[in-house]
Amino acid sequence: MTGSVTVRVPAKVNVQLAVGGPRSDGYHDLANVFLAVGLHDEVTVRPADELRVTCAGPDAAQVPLDHSNLAARAALALAARYGRDANVHIHIDKDIPVAGGMAGGSADGAGALLACDALWGTGASREELLGICAELGSDVPFSLVGGAALGRGRGELLTPLPVGGAFHWVFAVADGGLSTPAVYAECDRLRGAADIPAPEASAALLDALRAGDAEALAAAVSNDLQDAAVSLRPSLAATLEAGRGAGALAAMVSGSGPTTAFLVPDAAGARKVADALQSSGTCRAVRVAAGPVPGATVLS
Numbered sequence: 422m423t424g425s426v427t428v429r430v431p432a433k434v435n436v437q438l439a440v441g442g443p444r445s446d447g448y449h450d451l452a453n454v455f456l457a458v459g460l461h462d463e464v465t466v467r468p469a470d471e472l473r474v475t476c477a478g479p480d481a482a483q484v485p486l487d488h489s490n491l492a493a494r495a496a497l498a499l500a501a502r503y504g505r506d507a508n509v510h511i512h513i514d515k516d517i518p519v520a521g522g523m524a525g526g527s528a529d530g531a532g533a534l535l536a537c538d539a540l541w542g543t544g545a546s547r548e549e550l551l552g553i554c555a556e557l558g559s560d561v562p563f564s565l566v567g568g569a570a571l572g573r574g575r576g577e578l579l580t581p582l583p584v585g586g587a588f589h590w591v592f593a594v595a596d597g598g599l600s601t602p603a604v605y606a607e608c609d610r611l612r613g614a615a616d617i618p619a620p621e622a623s624a625a626l627l628d629a630l631r632a633g634d635a636e637a638l639a640a641a642v643s644n645d646l647q648d649a650a651v652s653l654r655p656s657l658a659a660t661l662e663a664g665r666g667a668g669a670l671a672a673m674v675s676g677s678g679p680t681t682a683f684l685v686p687d688a689a690g691a692r693k694v695a696d697a698l699q700s701s702g703t704c705r706a707v708r709v710a711a712g713p714v715p716g717a718t719v720l721s
């Protein structure tokens with residue numbers, strides 16, 4: 422097959438991340454409420470002599486181009502499923518900050534999977550694609566689905582959620598990353614021997630999403646990994662404080678961090694908080710986005 426396929430795929434923020442105790446397989450059961458936001462990568466695949474990955478964008482130098490990249494792993498997984506070679510050139514136009522906590526790598530995995538599926542005309546069902554996403558990583562199915570969803574299990578078992586309006590966010594991008602396994606391990610360490618209840622989605626949070634009510638959502642957001650992320654990266658406390666001081670309705674670590682997320686009332690509020698964060702000197706970059714937005718979408 423000739424030609425190319427381009428897929429657009431969004432970043433996410435976790436508005437609730439409730440983490441259970443460690444499971445015997447090393448993962449943690451979650452109640453993980455995802456919201457897709459309007460920062461996107463574009464993943465283009467075209468036939469090539471061998472599988473290779475290239476990347477362009479401000480953070481491109483930090484993106485691995487070998488087969489550890491989730492986009493390459495997605496192509497290999499789909500090819501193996503359909504007994505074919507994975508000889509494609511995958512190009513990632515990266516606009517999602519490379520810092521952790523916004524599922525940029527997961528987005529590229531879901532994007533490459535959907536793009537290869539379209540290029541090769543496999544006829545895979547949505548369930549099959551979601552199954553491959555879940556094998557690639559806990560956050561990858563949500564990148565395919567987008568919108569808003571509750572993730573159970575390790576985050577891969579998704580139930581779509583109704584959302585009654587747009588929510589406006591500012592994201593502060595930290596210097597360097599944080600290892601996701603290290604943040605979960607730090608969460609376990611900080612909890613010590615405490616009995617951890619099974620994670621449950623907050624009814625107040627689901628109501629706030631359904632109503633499109635930013636103030637109610639701000640009162641309900643939570644992230645059980647936040648203390649662990651701040652423990653490993655104490656400088657995040659100053660970033661959170663800078664956003665709060667500038668009038669953010671809520672300030673939180675996004676996922677396992679180190680990106681921090683600030684819920685604001687509207688686009689004007691976003692500009693004010695973004696300016697304050699930019700001049701605070703507590704982060705590497707600042708981005709503004711609203712959500713929900715659709716998941717991975719074939720553009721051409």
Ligand code: C5P
Nearest residue numbers: 447448449451558559575576601602605
């Ligand atoms: O699934 P994914 O590869 O994104 O997970 C990366 C790491 O994050 C896992 O190896 C595990 O240490 C941690 N994790 C977890 N519980 C989850 C999701 C991820 O402990 N539900």
